[in-house]
Amino acid sequence: MSDTAKHGMAAPGISRSKAEAVNAAETRELYKKREPIYPKLAHGKFRFAKWLIMGLTLGVYYLIPFLRWDRGPDAPDQAVLVDFAHGRFYFFFIEIWPQEIYYITGLLIMAALGLFLASALFGRVWCGYACPQTVWTDLFIMVERLFEGDRNARIKLDRSPWSINKAWRKTGKHAVWLVIAFATGGAWILYFHDAWDTLANFFAGTAAPSSYVFAGVLTFTTYTLAGTMREQVCTYMCPWPRIQAAMTDREAVNVTYRIDRGEPRGAHKKGDSWDDRGDCIDCKQCVAVCPMGIDIRDGAQLECIQCALCIDACDDIMDKVGRPTGLITYETDDNVDRFVAGEAPRYRFIRPRTLVYAVSLAIVTALMLGALITRTELELNSQRDRNPNFVRLSDGSVRNGYTVNVINKANSARVMRLEVEGDAAINARILGVSDDQPDQIRIGADRSQRYVVYLTLPADAIDGPSEDIRFRVSDIATGETATTPSVLITGAP
Amino acid sequence: MSEHDKKRETDAHTGTETTGHEWDGIKELDTPLPRWWLYIFYACCAWAVVYWIFMPAWPALPGLAGETDHTRGLRNHSERANVAMALDALDAQRADGFAALAGSSITEIENDPELLGFVLAAGEAVYGDNCATCHGVGAQGFVGYPNLNDDVWLWGGSYDDIRTTLTVGIRSEHPDTRFSQMPAYGRDQLLSRAEIGDVTDYVLSLSGTSADVGAIQRGATVFEVQCASCHMADGTGDRAQGAPNLTDRDWLYGGSREQVMATIHRGPYGVMPAWESRLDEATIDALAAYVFLLGGGEDATAGPTGQ
Ligand code: SF4
Numbered sequence: 168m169s170d171t172a173k174h175g176m177a178a179p180g181i182s183r184s185k186a187e188a189v190n191a192a193e194t195r196e197l198y199k200k201r202e203p204i205y206p207k208l209a210h211g212k213f214r215f216a217k218w219l220i221m222g223l224t225l226g227v228y229y230l231i232p233f234l235r236w237d238r239g240p241d242a243p244d245q246a247v248l249v250d251f252a253h254g255r256f257y258f259f260f261i262e263i264w265p266q267e268i269y270y271i272t273g274l275l276i277m278a279a280l281g282l283f284l285a286s287a288l289f290g291r292v293w294c295g296y297a298c299p300q301t302v303w304t305d306l307f308i309m310v311e312r313l314f315e316g317d318r319n320a321r322i323k324l325d326r327s328p329w330s331i332n333k334a335w336r337k338t339g340k341h342a343v344w345l346v347i348a349f350a351t352g353g354a355w356i357l358y359f360h361d362a363w364d365t366l367a368n369f370f371a372g373t374a375a376p377s378s379y380v381f382a383g384v385l386t387f388t389t390y391t392l393a394g395t396m397r398e399q400v401c402t403y404m405c406p407w408p409r410i411q412a413a414m415t416d417r418e419a420v421n422v423t424y425r426i427d428r429g430e431p432r433g434a435h436k437k438g439d440s441w442d443d444r445g446d447c448i449d450c451k452q453c454v455a456v457c458p459m460g461i462d463i464r465d466g467a468q469l470e471c472i473q474c475a476l477c478i479d480a481c482d483d484i485m486d487k488v489g490r491p492t493g494l495i496t497y498e499t500d501d502n503v504d505r506f507v508a509g510e511a512p513r514y515r516f517i518r519p520r521t522l523v524y525a526v527s528l529a530i531v532t533a534l535m536l537g538a539l540i541t542r543t544e545l546e547l548n549s550q551r552d553r554n555p556n557f558v559r560l561s562d563g564s565v566r567n568g569y570t571v572n573v574i575n576k577a578n579s580a581r582v583m584r585l586e587v588e589g590d591a592a593i594n595a596r597i598l599g600v601s602d603d604q605p606d607q608i609r610i611g612a613d614r615s616q617r618y619v620v621y622l623t624l625p626a627d628a629i630d631g632p633s634e635d636i637r638f639r640v641s642d643i644a645t646g647e648t649a650t651t652p653s654v655l656i657t658g659a660p
Numbered sequence: 661m662s663e664h665d666k667k668r669e670t671d672a673h674t675g676t677e678t679t680g681h682e683w684d685g686i687k688e689l690d691t692p693l694p695r696w697w698l699y700i701f702y703a704c705c706a707w708a709v710v711y712w713i714f715m716p717a718w719p720a721l722p723g724l725a726g727e728t729d730h731t732r733g734l735r736n737h738s739e740r741a742n743v744a745m746a747l748d749a750l751d752a753q754r755a756d757g758f759a760a761l762a763g764s765s766i767t768e769i770e771n772d773p774e775l776l777g778f779v780l781a782a783g784e785a786v787y788g789d790n791c792a793t794c795h796g797v798g799a800q801g802f803v804g805y806p807n808l809n810d811d812v813w814l815w816g817g818s819y820d821d822i823r824t825t826l827t828v829g830i831r832s833e834h835p836d837t838r839f840s841q842m843p844a845y846g847r848d849q850l851l852s853r854a855e856i857g858d859v860t861d862y863v864l865s866l867s868g869t870s871a872d873v874g875a876i877q878r879g880a881t882v883f884e885v886q887c888a889s890c891h892m893a894d895g896t897g898d899r900a901q902g903a904p905n906l907t908d909r910d911w912l913y914g915g916s917r918e919q920v921m922a923t924i925h926r927g928p929y930g931v932m933p934a935w936e937s938r939l940d941e942a943t944i945d946a947l948a949a950y951v952f953l954l955g956g957g958e959d960a961t962a963g964p965t966g967q
């Protein structure tokens with residue numbers, strides 16, 4: 168008996184699905200076999216937004232390694248480059264040294280706080296739209312649809328015995344998947360060496376072994392995670408759905424089934440009255456499109472990645488049966504309760520939770536920006552020898568040893584003057600400088616250099632246990648200066 | 661659901677079975693694992709077997725696995741061999757530095773930042789392993805063990821002098837060792853207690869730390885007869901004999917009156933091993949340069965007491 172025969176004539180264009188929420192709570196069993204999910208193509212504004220975001224994120228991922236950025240002759244010209252060999256990270260005009268890893272830490276903290284804030288406001292928007300797992304899975308499902316058709320065709324194909332038709336469709340799909348997976352893994356390695364060189368070397372077989380390993384591993388993970396694991400990744404591997412529960416609350420706007428409008432659900436024949444019944448016609452289109460294999464009408468669930476495709480599916484149906492759209496919609500739990508109680512909805516985007524996240528985010532962002540703006544290309548730090556604390560020479564004068572580290576972050580070599588400020592009687596000696604210009608040092612582009620410096624204070628100039636001094640390095644050409652304070656210990660009481 | 665499952669309680673809220681365990685009303689959910697997870701577990705078990713075959717894995721009875729007390733695996737993998745290889749690679753890497761060091765003068769070392777960095781790093785490591793026990797981690801020295809940072813040198817402070825001292829040692833078993841001996845004036849009763857006291861005051865007066873005019877005058881006579889042949893008439897010492905300069909403010913065995921007296925009484929006999937037998941020439945070069953560059957090194961042209 169067909170669905171139509173059972174339910175009578177619905178409004179024109181209404182499709183019904185025998186979709187089952189394969190991941191619904193009741194159908195689970197121990198060591199559950201994975202139930203295949205055949206997401207149906209949705210049409211609507213959220214699907215459109217997802218296509219756009221997919222194009223954008225994939226475009227960014229594949230094209231960024233090829234962007235160029237001029238940094239002068241001694242530095243790479245790739246706009247975004249993680250150069251492990253030389254310990255540098257380049258991001259457009261920013262260049263980060265290993266000891267500046269706090270920029271990355273700050274970036275990760277900002278990303279985390281941003282994620283918390285977005286979750287508190289709008290639930291799992293990250294999961295639904297921007298997460299690579301979602302984007303690549305979406306892309307792989309698109310390919311699947313291209314070869315095997317939409318939901319019903321795919322179910323039919325899977326149930327049919329092997330044939331030439333089935334074989335070429337399956338082979339074609341997996342082949343294209345593999346190509347995409349390889350392109351994904353291949354693009355990854357372009358971020359770690361010059362993109363064009365790597366591309367040429369890779370196919371000539373002369374790239375670094377690690378390039379092949381990473382390209383291979385990421386090809387494998389992309390293929391399995393986006394092609395064959397899909398919703399299993401979100402449900403079982405990813406920690407975020409668990410953390411998410413702590414980030415969101417009853418006032419967060421989530422993809423929600425308006426139980427107040429929908430129930431009691433039931434099939435609806437064209438022309439039937441809408442009185443004394445809900446708007447949900449139990450067509451299960453929301454289940455059919457769901458890539459996670461759940462039924463949004465069961466309420467908020469761990470599995471739901473908030474992709475909003477069920478909104479598109481249901482809006483379509485509501486239009487066709489002539490009811491207002493938004494039976495499934497972005498809504499808060501509290502508002503659904505208010506709707507049930509016949510009250511007007513209320514939105515509170517400024518809540519203690521969102522305030523804390525927003526303020527922390529603002530503070531971290533300000534700190535990072537501050538650090539970035541005040542970042543200099545010349546740095547100096549010094550360490551005084553502690554053992555021995557000071558050396559008394561035969562004529563009674565006192566000598567202290569220092570290791571002075573000069574860091575030149577500029578992309579050109581520089582000649583600098585290294586001096587000490589303090590008691591005029593101090594005699595400075597720098598190891599590793601030429602005798603003609605004993606205070607001049609030369610530091611290559613983008614390098615740091617350590618100098619051993621000995622400061623000697625004559626016996627008659629000693630008038631206390633220690634003297635404050637200051638090292639100063641200045642670029643002879645540009646006048647750029649950096650200083651760092653230290654002391655000279657005399658050993659006198 | 662199977663017969664077995666039906667007997668189990670299902671939690672109404674989550675729709676998940678419970679394990680049947682209960683603590684104060686809190687029940688444990690038996691949340692289903694996906695089956696692929698189980699397969700990964702099986703795959704790990706299989707991997708363990710593969711690992712046993714290829715890698716050292718099991719303890720073995722003596723004699724059954726050759727030299728070792730464990731199975732070697734098909735790869736015959738050995739961390740010991742890896743370490744040996746890594747050490748060889750390290751030596752190869754350092755070879756360039758040592759090659760550049762050999763034959764370089766100390767000025768050349770000092771003016772070449774690259775070589776200087778290598779020498780300081782290599783020298784520091786060798787120093788820490790061999791010298792720090794006596795001279796201190798920072799080469800600051802102790803009573804009887806010279807401070808190597810200052811500008812006081814018993815046997816000379818040029819790069820070559822330091823290299824020689826390191827090579828042959830002081831009062832060591834090396835045939836060419838640097839050798840000299842100060843008599844134990846008190847212990848061997850070469851001088852009376854009063855004479856030792858007088859000569860102590862004279863010696864201290866050389867660096868301006870005694871003002872006992874009578875004792876100084878008496879001590880000067882003793883000094884001229886007993887000490888001047890090695891420490892020179894003016895007390896500035898003689899590096900050829902390792903006789904220290906007594907006019908400076910540095911005292912190897914302490915500069916108080918009691919310490920100086922005790923030193924004259926017993927006649928010190930400090931020993932430094934000859935490193936020739938323990939370190940190769942390149943290493944001694946690096947060590948000598950390191951000690952030189954601790955700050956007290958002297959130009960080769962400086963005179964014997966060139967301070
Ligand atoms: S919620 Fe909408 S799409 Fe889902 S079954 Fe009801 S009417 Fe159909």
Ligand code: SF4
Nearest residue numbers: 457471472474475477
């Ligand atoms: S329930 Fe709706 S929003 Fe959630 S994953 Fe399924 S289709 Fe997406």
